[in-house]
Amino acid sequence: MDNTRAVELYDTTLRDGTQGEKINLSVQDKLLIAEKLDEFGADYIEGGWPSSNPKDEEFFTKAKKLNFRNARLAAFGSTARKLDNILNDPNLNGLLNSETPVITIFGKTWKAHSDRSLGISDEENAELIRQSVTRLKNEGREVLFDAEHFFDGYKDNPAFAMNMLLSAEEAGADRLVLCDTNGGSLPHEIHEIVTEVAASTSIPLGIHAHNDSELAVANSLTALRAGAMHVQGTVNGIGERCGNANLISIIPNVILKMDGRFCHRLQLKNLTSLSKFVYEILNLPPDTKAPFVGRSAFAHKGGIHVSAVLKESALYEHIDPTTVGNRQRVLVSELAGQSNIRYKARELGITLPEDNAELFRTIVSRIKKLEHEGFQFDVAEASFELLLRQEMGQFNPFFEIIESKVHIESGKNREPVDQALLKVEVNDEIELTAADGDGPVNALDKALRKALRTFYPEIRNIRLVDYKVRVLEERKGTSAKVRVLIETSNGENTWSTVGVSTNIIDASLQALSDSLNYFLFSCREKAEA
Structure with a gap:
């Protein structure tokens, strides 16, 4: 060459x-x-x-x-x-x-x-x-x-x-x-x-x-x-x-x-995130054994391997995984996930405390639990940032959804009807709203925005640009968990949020809520800067 x-x-x-x-x-x-x-x-x-x-x-x-x-x-x-x-x-x-x-x-x-x-x-x-x-x-x-x-x-x-x-x-x-x-x-x-x-x-x-x-x-x-x-x-x-x-x-x-x-x-350090990004857009599961970027590419389980890797990574790793944006994983070990979380936090401009071991253990434990449940924060950085900032006391939700109902009608020779009803609390005030939509998720999106516009008129400037659903436990059929990934834009920036549930409506509402909360938090940060 x-x-x-x-x-x-x-x-x-x-x-x-x-x-x-x-x-x-x-x-x-x-x-x-x-x-x-x-x-x-x-x-x-x-x-x-x-x-x-x-x-x-x-x-x-x-x-x-x-x-x-x-x-x-x-x-x-x-x-x-x-x-x-x-x-x-x-x-x-x-x-x-x-x-x-x-x-x-x-x-x-x-x-x-x-x-x-x-x-x-x-x-x-x-x-x-x-x-x-x-x-x-x-x-x-x-x-x-x-x-x-x-x-x-x-x-x-x-x-x-x-x-x-x-x-x-x-x-x-x-x-x-x-x-x-x-x-x-x-x-x-x-x-x-x-x-x-x-x-x-x-x-x-x-x-x-x-x-x-x-x-x-x-x-x-x-x-x-x-x-x-x-x-x-x-x-x-x-x-x-x-x-x-x-x-x-x-x-x-x-x-x-x-x-x-x-x-x-x-941007070699973004290689893993690029791979995952395309998989998510395609609505396909990532290849866990893919060289360089797969979740298993630098995962170690055997006792001898783990012992050697903890002393010197190069003994069982052909490259430093961080050079391609991946991470070393030691299975059945408390060490798994810490480096990745710190890396992503730095990438988002969030400084995690070095001297508060208890807080960091809480963050790691929560993220590992959520990832085990099916959340994937690599492709939903806005949700990831909200989680970190909430654990650090830097963020409180701008609203709370108290109750949600979705009404769907369809039948032979009948126009389909999709309607969402929401009870939302903002600053100790309760808003009841209803909205029709093209499908239940669109109805939920409209109802939520309708409830919040009076308090936060700036949300008029954002729109949902992509919506994807992936079944996480295909063998369970209709009782399987689903992961909903939403992409939102204000015309200048885009951000991704995620929700996971056995109920597709609930998962969608999680992702929608995170999307609006992230936008409102960003607006506040920008105003205070």
Whole structure:
């Protein structure tokens, strides 16, 4: 690996990642993930295929309003379909209409696909690639060429594969990305082929690996060692079939094991939180055994292991877990959780007392109890902050919900009715309110705001932007606990809160209450600053 050159980080979670089974992202989900990736330090964020569906077109329209500090947004699509219609090709025009600074197009570099799938000659395929890249370059865009099925194509017919690649280079492509689309290549094959291609081209090479042989990360790292300087993948390795190369594993390996660097200084200590954030947005349980970021990645249970780790962590840990935002866990030990809580407190600007052991034990005990019940504070920092400040005597709730009722009606040929009734106490005054809504949670949200507006008119400026429910004990069926995660915004900032209960209404009300309390507390802190 050439350590004098920085590696470009290209994330395709929002496009290739969404092709995975059980993966579904709303436009709002994609915007949230895009902002998080930019904050982390990604160089490129591939937002989707604008000509393929209305959702991606809406994403690109809304993404124009995002103020990226690090990343460049990329639209994805194919080469033109016909040589006689380059200027009016709907795919190329859709890519250009997305108005992204970067466009990534793929073309066939395996002769079998060109012959059987497209049914065109070698010369026509090369010309399609050349003219498509030229068209996009003439519009002033940075163009990345994804050489689809390149490694299979190269092994089958090196001359054909290279000819297609060189057609893109001659047309002015800025990057040539070699794709192991079927995910069947082995590391030694990747190394040999990338080395040979690097000797025959003059523009930077990239790698796009799939995980069908569970080698996507290894193949990506091998390609970087062989001369590539651009790596593509997804957060948590999500993607079609067995998934894409997992950037969450690639990033720390490049920085910590290969002495490499990326173009932007990545927030490596936020790697674990990034992984969890995307899992939560996807409404999927995190992989506890995931390398680097999994809950079990630095967990120790065996007596000999624990004894050694407490003396010197490096004896059983390949890296310091805090470098990737994770933590060492000693199972069945009072030590578990303390470092994580202190770390998160510092992150939120809260100073925990060093000389009050009893208070700290109380905080640790309460958080461990709540996490055991299903609360997850890594993705609900507003709830976590309120809990800490309440234990330290810095926060008292601005209101108390004394009673709640939800009325639901539905039936054949009947308009559905969802109504919430709340009894709320504020400053020793009782407010009784009722509100209709689009579903019981929306009705609760409206009723709660209605009760509080007289006392706290500033809540008119906030709105709920995301709501997710996850079943925590699936085997218990309808009696299982659920975790509700709510994202709220005032137009400038967003914050997340959480609620857990066997009753989805109760869990939702917990999260809603925390959201409003956090906002009111923040307003008071700002006014007193």
